[in-house]
Amino acid sequence: MSAVDLRGKVAFVTGAAQGLGYAIVRAYAQAGMHIAMMDVRAEALTRVADELRALGADVLPIPVDLSDAAATQAAVERAIEFYGTPRVLVHNAALLVERSMFEIDLSAWRKEINIILQAAFILSKAVWQGMTDARDGSIVYLSSGSGIKGFVKEVAYCPGKHGQEGLMKVLAMEGAPYNIAVNSITPGAPINTPMSASNYNDELKQRWIDPAELTPAFLHLAGVTAQDVTGERLDAWALSQQMGGNP
Numbered sequence: 001m002s003a004v005d006l007r008g009k010v011a012f013v014t015g016a017a018q019g020l021g022y023a024i025v026r027a028y029a030q031a032g033m034h035i036a037m038m039d040v041r042a043e044a045l046t047r048v049a050d051e052l053r054a055l056g057a058d059v060l061p062i063p064v065d066l067s068d069a070a071a072t073q074a075a076v077e078r079a080i081e082f083y084g085t086p087r088v089l090v091h092n093a094a095l096l097v098e099r100s101m102f103e104i105d106l107s108a109w110r111k112e113i114n115i116i117l118q119a120a121f122i123l124s125k126a127v128w129q130g131m132t133d134a135r136d137g138s139i140v141y142l143s144s145g146s147g148i149k150g151f152v153k154e155v156a157y158c159p160g161k162h163g164q165e166g167l168m169k170v171l172a173m174e175g176a177p178y179n180i181a182v183n184s185i186t187p188g189a190p191i192n193t194p195m196s197a198s199n200y201n202d203e204l205k206q207r208w209i210d211p212a213e214l215t216p217a218f219l220h221l222a223g224v225t226a227q228d229v230t231g232e233r234l235d236a237w238a239l240s241q242q243m244g245g246n247p
């Protein structure tokens with residue numbers, strides 16, 4: 001899946017308690033990575049940690065509300081203190097509450113934007129010095145069709161995802177001299193996750209796939225540097241197929 005041996009390498013993954021984030025940490029654990037896992041759903045995160053430890057994995061669950069800047073900073077500092085600078089940072093957590101301009105208020109808008117974009121900045125900033133010093137690392141943001149197009153009732157999610165795309169492009173340029181890969185990735189296929197369960201129509205639910213099908217892409221991105229791929233908006237389904245799919 002990855003040209004690089006990931007055993008003993010460190011990953012920080014947000015939104016690890018369910019859905020795509022859970023599939024990613026499970027794949028990373030099976031590859032022998034050490035993983036700091038962040039999520040606001042503390043009990044579910046503990047269950048994931050217990051499950052992965054039972055498989056022999058070395059994981060650190062960190063319950064955190066990523067809409068809170070100070071808590072996000074403290075969480076990532078704890079992860080760095082425990083494991084050091086990660087090989088890969090995957091910012092996968094997001095919140096999508098469909099609300100029109102009439103329905104949303106500033107505090108609800110900020111919450112979604114902060115989980116998506118503010119946390120992307122804080123997490124990336126926290127690992128930046130270590131990754132640039134090491135001249136080795138990969139940062140991945142979960143994107144969406146909402147990162148390039150508008151959708152009705154996505155007054156916060158959509159600008160959050162657009163903002164993340166912009167941050168990715170700038171950090172890819174600034175990270176290139178240090179060989180840091182910074183990319184965004186969209187699922188590229190309908191996925192069966194709790195977010196999808198509340199947002200997909202019946203037609204999409206009929207053809208959604210297990211998010212584990214997308215993990216070859218994330219295993220690949222855990223090993224890349226800027227020389228391999230950077231500044232790109234990738235498609236996890238297509239990349240996973242290119243990597244040979246999930247056996």
Ligand SMILES: NC(=O)c1ccc[n+]([C@@H]2O[C@H](COP(=O)([O-])OP(=O)(O)OC[C@H]3O[C@@H](n4cnc5c(N)ncnc54)[C@H](O)[C@@H]3O)[C@@H](O)[C@H]2O)c1
Pocket residue numbers: 014015016017018019020021038039040041064065066067091092093094095115142143144145186187190191193194195196
């Ligand atoms: N599901 C899709 O069809 C789809 C499509 C395009 C992009 N995406 C993106 O893929 C990623 C994963 O999506 P998913 O479908 O697995 O979503 P999900 O809602 O099932 O999982 C998201 C995770 O983020 C966590 N989270 C939410 N708010 C948080 C907060 N304040 N602090 C910390 N953690 C928080 C949740 O607890 C959950 O574990 C997201 O970035 C999403 O935007 C999903």
